[in-house]
Amino acid sequence: xxxxxxxxxxxxxxxxxxxxxxxxxxxxxxxxxxxxxxxxxxxxxxxxxxxxxxxxxxxxxxxxxxxxxxxxxxxxxxxxxxxxxxxxxxxxxxxxxxxxxxxxxxxxxxxxxxxxxxxxxxxxxxxxxxxxxxxxxxxxxxxxxxxxxxxxxxxxxxxxxxxxxxxxxxxxxxxxxxxxxxxxxxxxxxxxxxxxxxxxxxxxxxxxxxxxxxxxxxxxxxxxxxxxxxxxxxxxxxxxxxxxxxxxxxxxxxxxxxxxxxxxxxxxxxxxxxxxxxxxxxxxxxxxxxxxxxxxx
Numbered sequence: 310x311x312x313x314x315x316x317x318x319x320x321x322x323x324x325x326x327x328x329x330x331x332x333x334x335x336x337x338x339x340x341x342x343x344x345x346x347x348x349x350x351x352x353x354x355x356x357x358x359x360x361x362x363x364x365x366x367x368x369x370x371x372x373x374x375x376x377x378x379x380x381x382x383x384x385x386x387x388x389x390x391x392x393x394x395x396x397x398x399x400x401x402x403x404x405x406x407x408x409x410x411x412x413x414x415x416x417x418x419x420x421x422x423x424x425x426x427x428x429x430x431x432x433x434x435x436x437x438x439x440x441x442x443x444x445x446x447x448x449x450x451x452x453x454x455x456x457x458x459x460x461x462x463x464x465x466x467x468x469x470x471x472x473x474x475x476x477x478x479x480x481x482x483x484x485x486x487x488x489x490x491x492x493x494x495x496x497x498x499x500x501x502x503x504x505x506x507x508x509x510x511x512x513x514x515x516x517x518x519x520x521x522x523x524x525x526x527x528x529x530x531x532x533x534x535x536x537x538x539x540x541x542x543x544x545x546x547x548x549x550x551x552x553x554x555x556x557x558x559x560x561x562x563x564x565x566x567x568x569x570x571x572x573x574x575x576x577x578x579x580x581x582x583x584x585x586x587x588x589x590x591x592x593x594x595x596x597x598x599x600x601x602x603x604x605x606x
Contacts, residue, residue: 310369313362315409321369322362322410326353329443329603330416332360332407336425337471337532338525340368340515345507345587351596357603360414365398365406366524368515373397378523379530381472387533391455394534397527400426404433408441420603422446425560425585426528429453432538432568435547444606446550446599449557449585451564452571453537467493467559467585471529475522479513482520486512493559494586503589542571548606549575552595554583576602 312319323341331352333344341361352359363370376397387394407430411419420443423431428450435445470492476482487508491498500508549572553565562579569577578598583591 312369313410313413315406315413318365318371318373318406320362320365320371320406320410322360324414325349325359326357328356328358330360330411330414330419331357331603332362332411332419332421334407334421334423334427334430335361335364336423336427337528338367338521339364339425340518342368342514342518343511345589345592347589348587348592348596351593352600355596355600357420357600360410360416360419362410364403364524364528366527367521368518372521372524373527374523376527378526381526381529384530384533394530396530396534398531400429400433400531400535401437403528403531404430404437407434408438411441417441418443420444420446420599422448422599423450424448424587425450426532428568429532429535429538432542432545433535435545435549435572436538436541439545439547442547444548444550444603445545446552446602447565447568448552448587448595449554449560449565450551450568451560452539452542452568453535454539454564454567454571455537461561461563463561464558471559475520476512476516479516482516483509483512486515490586493557494584494588496556496582496584500586501588501590504586507589539567539571542568543573545572548602550578550598550602551575552578552580552598554585555579555581556584559585 421431428447470489551569569575
């Protein structure tokens with residue numbers, strides 16, 4: 310593990326392997342340990358230099374607790390009504406953190422892969438810093454396209470799963486993460502045994518590294534304030550791969566389809582039997598798609 314000074318913050322990061330740089334960008338409030346280690350190992354074996362990091366405000370990176378904590382109900386209400394939001398920082402700011410990390414590492418251009426909020430950050434990188442990307446992969450994410458159709462909105466049970474009470478012990482943290490991913494990433498509310506065990510282990514490890522509920526809420530506000538990227542994505546020329554689970558209850562598959570439709574020349578891969586989680590059963594297929602996409606470009 311190492312730390313990179315980027316303006317007034319420091320990001321905790323890890324680099325593995327040699328070859329073409331590939332930066333992995335995790336989702337809402339999630340630490341870099343949530344990346345599947347076997348997925349990372351596959352990228353390393355394929356000849357990539359893999360970079361993962363803790364976002365600002367979570368994990369071992371700088372906590373910004375001098376900033377206000379947005380109230381999620383107010384954030385969601387204003388976002389749904391299309392009203393402006395005054396947030397502590399934006400997704401553009403967080404995309405700038407990625408650029409700062411690449412600068413710190415002396416990397417001019419990288420392949421970028423993001424899940425959920427991380428996919429949104431990859432989109433912001435392609436819009437705002439296109440010269441820094443060789444390719445982009447947006448997984449289980451969305452263009453921010455607004456819709457009131459029920460089939461395109463998050464299921465209430467999926468949203469509730471994100472806001473579980475703060476755990477007070479490692480075992481409670483293990484329960485929280487397993488329960489959350491059963492709700493948003495399971496099929497029929499269930500995870501495969503291997504995935505369940507991994508989620509419980511992640512909960513304990515995240516607790517030991519340090520949970521950041523206020524950082525989570527600031528991330529949530531940044532997403533809500535980010536708006537619709539559709540028109541800006543139409544000008545993106547970075548080679549794009551968009552991957553989505555057909556059963557995703559949190560960011561519905563319509564979000565992935567809208568992202569792919571907005572980016573000229575993008576490739577879209579929708580996977581049956583996958584929700585808002587990369588299960589072990591789909592790991593190799595997703596890795597191959599990302600590796601092939603990077604090698605072609």
